[in-house]
Amino acid sequence: QVQLQESGPGLVKPSQTLSLTCSVSGGSISSNDYYWGWIRQHPGKGLEWIGYIYYSGSTYYNPSLKSRVIISVDTSKNQFSLKLSSVTAADTAVYYCARVTVIHWYFDLWGRGTLVTVSS
């Protein structure tokens, strides 16, 4: 079955760029039926939507993060990526990648999440 797996550095220095990749296995990222998204969860807090991308490259971002976020897709590698620039300690969180169904607009499949800590 389809699985998602986040990867990337667990520690990022303040002011630098956080970079994560989500690898999709067991299915094609180029499916017409899905978007691919990023959600984060600050320690002990709720979920915050970051953005999502279609295999064609169309993107939508959380307005509160839009100036610092870039989400991209690499269909040849069946992966999509998140870049968050100018990070601060407030960006310390567990970052999840997730699959979104096009018609019903829900997150039906999630990665296990990866903790990213912003600290010098």
Place this chain on the structure above:
Amino acid sequence: QSALTQPASVSGSPGQSITISCTGSSSDMSGYNYVSWYQQHPGKAPKLMIYDVINRPSGVSNRFSGSKSGNTVSLTISGLQAEDEADYYCSSYTSSSTWVFGGGTKLTVL
């Protein structure tokens, strides 16, 4: 775009039913059509429990149900079990093609 409103906590005894509410503006909740609910156990990824307000994905217990009344969407869990103890989040796809989550509700099974 503001977070949807959920109670911080609810509790119930095994076998009882509980309801978790979720409220937001009509624009945030896309006319209340694309509201979904997620269960999250500690240290785990969220799991989809309800989508499109009332629909249950394959494999989710029929003890979980969703409903809508006015500008409030709700998740009801009947026949509470110890394994239901978790955090629950509502989420909605908005009219601006973005998502918004509720602040989360901690369910305690007494």
